[in-house]
Structures are given as structure tokens and as C-alpha cells.
Amino acid sequence: GQNIDQPTEMTATEGAIVQINCTYQTSGFNGLFWYQQHAGEAPTFLSYNVLDGLEEKGRFSSFLSRSKGYSYLLLKELQMKDSASYLCAVTDSNYQLIWGAGTKLIIKP
């Protein structure tokens, strides 16, 4: 079966750095997405990785290792508004998007 694993919940402090991990087992790989979803709102696109390595976009970075079936989202200089769920999703060989259950990130002052 196809599976995406993420921690259910994480807590971090304002101004700190947090890393949210995602591991996947899918039939093929055609890209990995990270989305942010605030409570009661739509998921919004954060990043896309298809090649190994780090993609940096402001305070957010996303890393991919295809050989390990592993990605992480790194959030720096955390702000209270970063409190949200972070969803990892992988496009498989049939170009179906397989979603993780999301990681709820709680930021404390």
C-alpha cells in the first residue's frame, strides 16, 4: 500500500527553528509537496521538491532524499502565525497525489 508518515503534533517556541519530517512509501515518485493549513482554512502551497536537495524560500526550506523516501520542512524564526497544520503529499507513478494526515504545529510565546 501507499503511505505517508508525519508526526501528529509538534510544539515549538516563537523565534526558534523547527523541522517537520515526512517519510513516504509510494509506487513511484514524481514530486513532493508541502502545504500549510490554518484551522478552518484551505491548504495553501508552500513548496515543491522533485530532485534531491534543499529548496529555500524565505523562512521556509524543504529537503528531499528520494533514496531514503524522506523529506523535511524547516521553519526558521518561528512566528505565532506559523501555528497551523503542515501537510506532506507525494505524486506517485500514476500522478496521483498521496496525502499525509498532517502535522499540527503549536507555537508558544
Add this chain to the structure above:
Amino acid sequence: ETGVTQTPRHLVMGMTNKKSLKCEQHLGHNAMYWYKQSAKKPLELMFVYNFKEQTENNSVPSRFSPECPNSSHLFLHLHTLQPEDSALYLCASSQELAGGPTDTQYFGPGTRLTVL
């Protein structure tokens, strides 16, 4: 209007009612999707349309009936639902259906559905 819009935002219905959810995208995209989101579970893909043609139906019960009259509009018709169908229903669109960053999906705000 920008992005992807959905109406209504909240809906309460009885098991014998018939209602419809509406989605409209203003992005010029070719593919549209319906998802079900339940608490602490992954997004469940329900239906996919590409250029108005349905390409995916993930074993969704017949009490959910999609309609895509054109590339900008998507409906989900609901009838004789069950309490376990209560969830957030999200619509999304993407430029293309498959491959690369052009299949990045953009989501509407969702309809919070409660079935009594």
C-alpha cells in the same frame, strides 16, 4: 474574485435532504478536484475532472454525484447522506493534471458539512 471559491461555507442537512456544493476557480486551470477532509485523517480524493471530463472516481458512494459543466465550475450533489459523511469538503484546481509543479493544487476554503 480570486483563486478558488466555494459555497456554502457551512451546511447542515438531514439524511433525507438533497443539497449541492458549488466550486468556482478563477485561475484558468484545466483540472478540478473534490476532496473530503476528516479530523486527523489524510485528505481523501473523491473526484477528478480534466477539461470537464471525469478521470477519477475513488470508489465514492453514489450518494455523492459530481458535475462539471465547464472548466471553471464544479458541483457536488448530495442526497441521502449518512452522519459519517460529516466533514470538510474541499475543492481544488491545478493547471495540469499530471507531472511537475504545474500540478500544484490550489484549494478553496471548503464547505463544513454536518449531517444530522
